Amino acid sequence: MTVISANRRRALAVLLGATVLATGIGAGGARAADEVVVGVVQPLSGPNAQFGIGSLRGTELAADMINAAGGIKSLGGAKIKLVVADVPTPNTAAATTQRLISQNGVSAVVGAFVSSTTLAASEVTERAGIPLVTFAFADQITGRGYKYAFQVSPKGTVFGAAQFDYAMAIAKAAGEKIDKVAILYEDTAYGTAQAQGLRDAAKKAGVQVVMDEAYPLGITDVAPLVNKLKASGAQMAFPVSYLNDGLLIIRSLRQQQIDMPVIGGAAGYIIPDFKKGLGDYAEGVISVAAAGGDLIPDLAAKYKEKYGTFITHEALIHAAALDAVAKAMEKAKSSDPEKVRDALATLDDCTGLAQGVPGGCVKFDATGLNTSAFPIMVQWRGDELVTVYPEKAAKSKPMWHGKPIP
Amino acid sequence: MRKHLSPGLVLLLLFFVAAAALPFFVDPRGHLLRVAAMALLFAAMAQSWNIVGGLANQVSLGHAAFFGLGAYTSTLLFLRFGISPWIGMFAGAALAAFAAALLSFPTFRLKGHYFALATLAFAEVLRVIANSWASVTGGPVGLSIPFLGTKPELFAFRAVSSYYWIILALLVIVCLAFRLLARGAIGYRLRAVRENENAAEVAGVDTFRVKLTASIISAAFTALCGTVFAQFTFFFDPDSIFALSGISVRMAMIAIVGGLGTLGGPIIGALFLIPLEEVANAYLSSAAAGLSQFVFGAILVAAILIQPRGLMAYWPKSKAGRLARKDAKPVTPATPATEGGR
Numbered sequence: 001m002t003v004i005s006a007n008r009r010r011a012l013a014v015l016l017g018a019t020v021l022a023t024g025i026g027a028g029g030a031r032a033a034d035e036v037v038v039g040v041v042q043p044l045s046g047p048n049a050q051f052g053i054g055s056l057r058g059t060e061l062a063a064d065m066i067n068a069a070g071g072i073k074s075l076g077g078a079k080i081k082l083v084v085a086d087v088p089t090p091n092t093a094a095a096t097t098q099r100l101i102s103q104n105g106v107s108a109v110v111g112a113f114v115s116s117t118t119l120a121a122s123e124v125t126e127r128a129g130i131p132l133v134t135f136a137f138a139d140q141i142t143g144r145g146y147k148y149a150f151q152v153s154p155k156g157t158v159f160g161a162a163q164f165d166y167a168m169a170i171a172k173a174a175g176e177k178i179d180k181v182a183i184l185y186e187d188t189a190y191g192t193a194q195a196q197g198l199r200d201a202a203k204k205a206g207v208q209v210v211m212d213e214a215y216p217l218g219i220t221d222v223a224p225l226v227n228k229l230k231a232s233g234a235q236m237a238f239p240v241s242y243l244n245d246g247l248l249i250i251r252s253l254r255q256q257q258i259d260m261p262v263i264g265g266a267a268g269y270i271i272p273d274f275k276k277g278l279g280d281y282a283e284g285v286i287s288v289a290a291a292g293g294d295l296i297p298d299l300a301a302k303y304k305e306k307y308g309t310f311i312t313h314e315a316l317i318h319a320a321a322l323d324a325v326a327k328a329m330e331k332a333k334s335s336d337p338e339k340v341r342d343a344l345a346t347l348d349d350c351t352g353l354a355q356g357v358p359g360g361c362v363k364f365d366a367t368g369l370n371t372s373a374f375p376i377m378v379q380w381r382g383d384e385l386v387t388v389y390p391e392k393a394a395k396s397k398p399m400w401h402g403k404p405i406p
Numbered sequence: 407m408r409k410h411l412s413p414g415l416v417l418l419l420l421f422f423v424a425a426a427a428l429p430f431f432v433d434p435r436g437h438l439l440r441v442a443a444m445a446l447l448f449a450a451m452a453q454s455w456n457i458v459g460g461l462a463n464q465v466s467l468g469h470a471a472f473f474g475l476g477a478y479t480s481t482l483l484f485l486r487f488g489i490s491p492w493i494g495m496f497a498g499a500a501l502a503a504f505a506a507a508l509l510s511f512p513t514f515r516l517k518g519h520y521f522a523l524a525t526l527a528f529a530e531v532l533r534v535i536a537n538s539w540a541s542v543t544g545g546p547v548g549l550s551i552p553f554l555g556t557k558p559e560l561f562a563f564r565a566v567s568s569y570y571w572i573i574l575a576l577l578v579i580v581c582l583a584f585r586l587l588a589r590g591a592i593g594y595r596l597r598a599v600r601e602n603e604n605a606a607e608v609a610g611v612d613t614f615r616v617k618l619t620a621s622i623i624s625a626a627f628t629a630l631c632g633t634v635f636a637q638f639t640f641f642f643d644p645d646s647i648f649a650l651s652g653i654s655v656r657m658a659m660i661a662i663v664g665g666l667g668t669l670g671g672p673i674i675g676a677l678f679l680i681p682l683e684e685v686a687n688a689y690l691s692s693a694a695a696g697l698s699q700f701v702f703g704a705i706l707v708a709a710i711l712i713q714p715r716g717l718m719a720y721w722p723k724s725k726a727g728r729l730a731r732k733d734a735k736p737v738t739p740a741t742p743a744t745e746g747g748r
Contacts (some may be wrong), residue, residue: 086687089652099437102437123553123639127640
C-alpha cells in the first residue's frame, strides 16, 4: 500500500514538474548574432482570424522584402526574425506578450489588429519597456500618455469623421443634397469608437441622424435593422461592421431593391471575402480605409503573387509598421528595445513600405500617433478596391448610384 | 486529529510551501512565473466554483458574472474615486454576494441543465449591460489598470512575484474555506442536497438556505479572484471578463478535470490545464491557425475519457481515488454501481 502510494506520488510529482518545466523550455535560448527578433501578436484563430492572418501576411512579406534587400545594414546586415503568437482574445494577450518579451527577447512587438487585444498587450509592453507598433484604431492606444505605443494609422474617431465627411463631399460633388443619414454599428470597441466619430461629424455638419443603432457582434437576423433603415428615410447609410454582419446588411438592402449609397466602415467591407460573399452586390460599395493597394503597386503585386488575393489595408499597414521598426533599428544601430523606441519616436520616413500609408510617411508625434497618415475612401470595382477619395490620394473618380461623378 | 493529517493533506501543504518558494528559483519578472501565477489564480477560481458546483452539484455556467462584478467594482472605484483596489475588492465581493442571493431566488427552483442555462444567461446579461452602459462601465473599449510602478497600497507592483504571492495567499484562503465548509455541518447538508434533494428536504435539511449560503460564499470568492485578475493582467473588457468559454466554462472545466467536489481537484486541474494550454500556444500557434486550441481540446477530451472522475482519482487516500480504484475492479453484484453510474 505504502509502496503504491509512494509510486503514485512520485508519478504525480514528475507529471506536474514536467508540465511546469515545459513552459520554461526555450527560455534564454541562444540567439544568432546576425538576426533581430520582432514579436508578432495577431488573432490567428477565433472570430477575427481572417484579419489577423491578413495582418500576419503583410508583416511576413515586409520581413521577406527587408531581408532580401540586405536586412538591417547598420547591424551588419542582420536579418529580421519574426516570432508569431496567436492571441484570439484579450484575456491571453498579457501572458502571450510577456512570453515574447521574456523568452524570445523581442526588440519590438508589431500587431494585434483588434483594439481590445492591443490595449491589453500595450499594458505589458509599456511596463516592460518594449516598443509596440500597431494598426489598431482605438483612441486610447496613444491617448494614455504611454511612451512605448505607436499607432501607424489614424484613430477610430478620425476614421468615423472621415467616413462621414468624405461621403458628404462625394455626394455633394455628385449633386445630391444629403440631410438624413443612418448609423448602424456593432457594439465592439471599434464599432462604438467609429460610430462616435460619425455622430459628431454629422452634428457638426448639421445633418440629421434618423437612425442610430448598435447591434451585437455575430448578429444573424438583420431584417429588423434593414426595415428600420428603410422606414427611417435616410439617404445614406453608414454601417460599421466586421464581415458577416456587413454581408447580411448589404445583401438584405440590395435584395429589397434599396439602392441607397452605403458607406462601409472599413474592416469587413474591404477584404476579398466581401466580394466573394456578395458577388455583384459588392459593386460600387464605398468604404473608408486606412490604406489602399493602389498606393503602393509594387508591394500589392508581390502580395498578390504570393497569396493570390489583393492586398488588404491591414496587410499594408502592418507591412509599414514592421518597416518602421526595421528603419528605427537601422537608425539606432541597435536592437536594444530602449534605443529602438527612441529611434521610432524621432523617425521621419517617407521611403519604401511607408508609402503604403496614405500620406506616404511614417512620423510619430509625442503621443506615438503617425501624424502624416489620413483615412481614404475606396470603392469596389469588380474584384478590386480603388482609392477614390480624397483627391490627393485618389487613383480614380468615385461612382455614385452607378454613375461616374463628372 | 490523525484524520486531519491524511497523506493527501500533507502533500497539499507541501505543495503550498513549494509554490511559495518558486519565485526564488525562477526569473521574478519572467514568463514562467506569470504562467504559474495564472494557474494558481485559475485554481482559486475553480475552487470558488467548486463550493457550489462540486459540493452541492449546482453546475453553474455563469460564474463569470461574479468574476466580472469583482473586476469592474474594484477597478471603477479606483478609476473614478481613487479607492484602493484592496478595499474595492471587498466591495466587489459584497456586490457579487448580493447578486448571487438575488439570482438564487428564481434559479434554485430550477434543476440540472435549466439551472446551468439560467446562470449562463445571467453572465450574458451583465456582459450586455457592461457593453452598453458606457458612461459608467467604459463600454466595449474596456478598462485599463493605470501603470503606477510599485505602489503596494494601490495593488500595483512591478515584479510578477508580488502578484504571484498574493494569488497564492488567495488560493490558500479559498481552499481553507472549502475545507471548512466541506467538513462542517453545511458540507454534510450540501452533500445531502447533491445526492438527493427531495430526500434531504424530507430529512429536515433547509435545502434552499444551504444552497443559498454556498452560492453566496462562492460568488464572493469568485469576485475577489476577479479583482486580482484585473490587477494582474492590467486590462479587461466586457467580452473577455464575462466570457463564457474563457471564464465560466473554464472554471467548471478545471474543477471537473481535476476532480469535482474534492479539495485538491481544482488545484491539480489548473496546474494541468493552464500550463498545457500555454505550451500548446507557445509551440503550435505559429504552426497553423487554431492548431494549438485543437490540440488542447483533444487532450482535454482524452483526459475526461480516460478518467471521468478527474485527475484527483490518482491522488493518494482521497475519496474520489478510493472510489475510482473500486470502480477499476471487475464489478460484482456485491458492489452496487450506483455511485459510479449516477
